[in-house]
Amino acid sequence: MSSFDDTPAHDMRGDALLPSGFADLLPGEAEAEARGIACVMEAFSRHGYQRVRPPMLEFENALLNGAGSALQNQTFRLMDPNSHRMMALRPDMTTQIARIAQIRLQDAPRPLRLSYSGSCIVVGTPGRETDRQVSQAGIELIGPDSAIADAEVVALGAQALDELGIEDVSFDLSMPALALGIIDKAIPAKDRAALLHALDRKDAGAVAELGGSIADVLLTLLRAAGPADRALEILRGLDLSDAVRPHFERLVEAISALRARRPGIRLTVDPVEFRGWQYHTGLCVTVFAAGSREELGRGGRYLAGKEPACGLTLRPQALLRAAPLPPSRPRCYVPLDISAEALSGLHSQGFATVSALTQDASVAEEAQHLSCTHFWRDGATHAL
Amino acid sequence: MSSFDDTPAHDMRGDALLPSGFADLLPGEAEAEARGIACVMEAFSRHGYQRVRPPMLEFENALLNGAGSALQNQTFRLMDPNSHRMMALRPDMTTQIARIAQIRLQDAPRPLRLSYSGSCIVVGTPGRETDRQVSQAGIELIGPDSAIADAEVVALGAQALDELGIEDVSFDLSMPALALGIIDKAIPAKDRAALLHALDRKDAGAVAELGGSIADVLLTLLRAAGPADRALEILRGLDLSDAVRPHFERLVEAISALRARRPGIRLTVDPVEFRGWQYHTGLCVTVFAAGSREELGRGGRYLAGKEPACGLTLRPQALLRAAPLPPSRPRCYVPLDISAEALSGLHSQGFATVSALTQDASVAEEAQHLSCTHFWRDGATHAL
Numbered sequence: 001m002s003s004f005d006d007t008p009a010h011d012m013r014g015d016a017l018l019p020s021g022f023a024d025l026l027p028g029e030a031e032a033e034a035r036g037i038a039c040v041m042e043a044f045s046r047h048g049y050q051r052v053r054p055p056m057l058e059f060e061n062a063l064l065n066g067a068g069s070a071l072q073n074q075t076f077r078l079m080d081p082n083s084h085r086m087m088a089l090r091p092d093m094t095t096q097i098a099r100i101a102q103i104r105l106q107d108a109p110r111p112l113r114l115s116y117s118g119s120c121i122v123v124g125t126p127g128r129e130t131d132r133q134v135s136q137a138g139i140e141l142i143g144p145d146s147a148i149a150d151a152e153v154v155a156l157g158a159q160a161l162d163e164l165g166i167e168d169v170s171f172d173l174s175m176p177a178l179a180l181g182i183i184d185k186a187i188p189a190k191d192r193a194a195l196l197h198a199l200d201r202k203d204a205g206a207v208a209e210l211g212g213s214i215a216d217v218l219l220t221l222l223r224a225a226g227p228a229d230r231a232l233e234i235l236r237g238l239d240l241s242d243a244v245r246p247h248f249e250r251l252v253e254a255i256s257a258l259r260a261r262r263p264g265i266r267l268t269v270d271p272v273e274f275r276g277w278q279y280h281t282g283l284c285v286t287v288f289a290a291g292s293r294e295e296l297g298r299g300g301r302y303l304a305g306k307e308p309a310c311g312l313t314l315r316p317q318a319l320l321r322a323a324p325l326p327p328s329r330p331r332c333y334v335p336l337d338i339s340a341e342a343l344s345g346l347h348s349q350g351f352a353t354v355s356a357l358t359q360d361a362s363v364a365e366e367a368q369h370l371s372c373t374h375f376w377r378d379g380a381t382h383a384l
Numbered sequence: 385m386s387s388f389d390d391t392p393a394h395d396m397r398g399d400a401l402l403p404s405g406f407a408d409l410l411p412g413e414a415e416a417e418a419r420g421i422a423c424v425m426e427a428f429s430r431h432g433y434q435r436v437r438p439p440m441l442e443f444e445n446a447l448l449n450g451a452g453s454a455l456q457n458q459t460f461r462l463m464d465p466n467s468h469r470m471m472a473l474r475p476d477m478t479t480q481i482a483r484i485a486q487i488r489l490q491d492a493p494r495p496l497r498l499s500y501s502g503s504c505i506v507v508g509t510p511g512r513e514t515d516r517q518v519s520q521a522g523i524e525l526i527g528p529d530s531a532i533a534d535a536e537v538v539a540l541g542a543q544a545l546d547e548l549g550i551e552d553v554s555f556d557l558s559m560p561a562l563a564l565g566i567i568d569k570a571i572p573a574k575d576r577a578a579l580l581h582a583l584d585r586k587d588a589g590a591v592a593e594l595g596g597s598i599a600d601v602l603l604t605l606l607r608a609a610g611p612a613d614r615a616l617e618i619l620r621g622l623d624l625s626d627a628v629r630p631h632f633e634r635l636v637e638a639i640s641a642l643r644a645r646r647p648g649i650r651l652t653v654d655p656v657e658f659r660g661w662q663y664h665t666g667l668c669v670t671v672f673a674a675g676s677r678e679e680l681g682r683g684g685r686y687l688a689g690k691e692p693a694c695g696l697t698l699r700p701q702a703l704l705r706a707a708p709l710p711p712s713r714p715r716c717y718v719p720l721d722i723s724a725e726a727l728s729g730l731h732s733q734g735f736a737t738v739s740a741l742t743q744d745a746s747v748a749e750e751a752q753h754l755s756c757t758h759f760w761r762d763g764a765t766h767a768l
Binding site (some may be wrong): 017018019020021022023024025026027028029030031033034038041045046047048050052053054055056057058060063064076077078081082083085087089096100104105109111113114116119121124125126127133144146149152204214312329331334347351352353354355358359369371 | 401402403404407408409410411412413414417418422425429430431432434435436437438440441442443447460461462465466467469471473480484488489493495497498499503505507508510511517528530532533536562568572609707713715720730735736737738739741742753754755
């Protein structure tokens with residue numbers, strides 16, 4: 001949805017142009033988005049995740065606390081004229097769900113399963129045309145710290161995407177603590193940033209140069225990125241210290257638990273993926289549709305206050321681009337004097353009805369004019 | 385939902401308190417709100433209203449244009465660092481829908497039927513504890529200017545409330561142009577504000593004093609407020625000028641069209657109701673649940689640019705307080721190794737399933753701990 005290139009000049013045109021990154025969804029698109037979110041939230045609800053709905057904005061210090069601090073630069077602030085305190089529009093909902101779990105629901109039994117959907121607003125990067133109003137629909141599993149919990153969250157994401165009809169989804173797993181543990185032990189703090197940057201860029205030459213005594217290990221990690229079985233095979237060949245071996249074992253365990261729940265799931269592993277996982281403490285996952293490299297969602301393990309938690313956030317805007325459009329409802333044009341019974345009969349057959357607004361409307365013509373698929377005459381539907 | 389009086393002191397407590405007028409919806413409440421909005425939007429869709437979804441914020445001059453200017457003082461502004469222009473959080477969605485109809489959908493056939501739902505943010509009044517994040521779900525019928533169009537919008541609102549299970553709903557109709565037309569002709573401009581204020585307060589003494597030559601007519605209008613039939617009877621007795629008589633006739637016609645569509649509808653008429661109808665040009669309606677005097681919604685006729693339009697906005701937060709809580713889904717605790725078939729069987733019976741996260745979980749105890757209604761053992765559900 002770009003600007004209004006396809007509409008003629010109009011005296012409101014300049015005023016009506018939206019800020020970049022904000023868009024109108026028109027009929028069809030808006031319905032598809034709403035149905036997509038409803039489908040995902042229904043999958044979450046069926047698996048015992050209970051919906052919460054935090055507000056669009058909070059006091060700045062609450063919203064950008066802890067895990068939220070990573071999003072400081074992406075957050076719009078505004079002054080509350082009532083309390084004279086700074087508020088912030090949420091750039092993400094995970095921090096809010098963690099707050100609800102820690103405070104409002106601190107006495108609710110664990111494991112606590114919560115779901116949510118809503119819009120977030122991010123500042124964006126000038127000159128980069130990306131969405132600045134971002135829909136989210138997600139789950140958080142709070143309390144347990146286990147591979148089975150990790151697997152439940154990822155498997156439920158896969159289930160939801162399946163129900164949306166998105167095919168060939170791929171889940172890219174990473175375990176940032178594994179590579180970071182190796183690096184922290186061997187590389188002086190002052191040299192780490194350059195090395196991490198090289199790993200981020202998958203720049204083998206720079207990694208060889210900056211990797212010192214662990215260059216070979218890191219190059220092996222780089223080479224391991226790819227399909228899960230091959231990656232685990234390569235990682236298994238490494239001589240890991242007792243400090244980092246548990247991260248590898250947890251990864252193996254999570255993959256095995258995930259396969260037990262969803263035998264066909266397509267998994268890749270990237271052992272040197274750190275970007276965007278600032279507050280994560282365990283398994284991380286990025287979801288892709290095989291056709292595009294657009295992220296459909298992401299999630300991972302973190303601490304909600306002091307509690308272990310694991311979550312996954314899907315991005316309905318990306319889902320909308322990846323999912324087949326749901327069939328639109330057939331539309332039947334009906335005369336003004338149609339009986340209530342006939343009307344509700346049409347509704348229960350799945351029709352949307354579009355009513356005449358005058359007694360003497362020419363039914364077939366008006367039906368055509370209004371892009372209806374059917375019209376009602378003499379007690380029956382007629383297809384156009 | 386007040387503050388956290390029922391939770392013990394906590395080191396995040398001060399930070400986590402939300403700004404007044406903003407609230408978390410917890411499990412149960414959030415689900416009920418989402419289901420209520422879905423139910424209302426489904427009723428709108430079945431009657432041919434197509435969903436659009438404008439963004440949460442726009443450039444200030446677009447959002448506060450025309451009809452939106454009435455909401456200037458209720459609007460939060462924020463600077464867009466990318467375009468260096470002021471943006472505003474929407475305090476209402478009607479202006480946005482009118483913009484979409486005028487520009488994005490200017491070539492779509494009329495009558496154009498649009499629906500929408502989303503959150504709006506208002507500044508509020510310091511010291512007054514009202515919602516500042518306001519959910520809206522509404523419809524706009526754009527193009528026709530007729531009593532039948534007025535009636536369709538109100539009748540569909542009644543239908544949606546019916547499907548939500550809200551009983552004893554009352555629709556309070558007004559036609560501001562009727563009384564304003566009488567006043568404008570007889571009262572000098574400088575004296576009108578005081579008179580309108582007296583009418584607003586329903587202060588018969590002040591109206592008698594300030595009403596000059598039309599004091600009797602205005603007192604009759606005041607007295608007419610009440611059930612629709614009685615009100616029309618009283619209004620019919622007035623000697624209305626040719627300039628204002630059409631407003632009365634339109635009111636009569638709209639009521640009759642509305643009764644034809646929904647025979648049992650409960651209607652009242654208030655001929656001296658002007659408040660909150662700054663940009664309305666015809667029939668206006670306020671929706672109340674008989675039990676409380678809380679507004680469930682409001683709407684009316686206005687101009688979307690130069691096009692006649694008529695809309696109705698329901699307030700899901702008020703609906704939630706008026707509607708019976710939907711029955712919550714039964715929850716069945718299931719062992720980790722339950723088969724995919726058994727799981728989907730439970731889902732198609734309407735159960736939410738809550739999975740064990742360890743192999744050896746004590747099923748009945750855990751089910752109880754997690755507030756489940758059932759657990760699964762030996763291939764069958766057992767009620768708790």
